[in-house]
Amino acid sequence: GAGGKGRCLMEAFAHHADATQFPDEGDVAWETPEGVVDVDVVSAENLPVTTIFGLADTYVRVTFGGATMCTTVRHSTLAPVYDTTMRFAAGTDGSAPAKVVVMATGPLGMDNQIGEAEIPLDVLWKAQGREFTLPLLDRDGNGVTGLSGIHSHIRVRPSVNPSTQAPRAV
Secondary structure, X not given: OEOHHHHHHHHHHHHHHHHHOOOOOOOOOEEOOOOEEEEEEEEEEOOOOOOOOOOOOEEEEEEXXXXXXXXXXXXXXXXXXXXXXXXXXXXXXXXXXXXXXXXXXXXXXXXXEEEEEEEXXXXXXXXXXXXXXXXXXXXXXXXXXXXXXXXXXXXXXXXXXXXXXXXEEO
């Protein structure tokens, strides 16, 4: 949708502030979740062409526990390297998987979804820094393909750190 990238950046900033600022005692009701979930967005491969120049300008949006964060845009490549770590509170949502969406920037802020993948909770909790290559699917659940019909993938490295304390608003 229009302005999706801007909204994402604001949410990432707000979530980051929540994770690093401790309020005064009695200022607001806070609780300490079980820890933090880090999702390292490593790279994507074989993305479809989205620009007239035969390339793509893309970013990745990750949603977990009600928070959404984005990588910065990688320009003019079908195999972008993001190397971005996103930190989420682990105790915010015990049921929904982490959703990873690759977006293509468009004119006038009209960004388009290239494909998405989910990191199931059982994988998330046991991953501990192992890298996973996930196929990108379109909104109908079909595999997204790039040039020569090769399937598009996103590489992520999730981990859970139960000892890190990250306060959040209740």
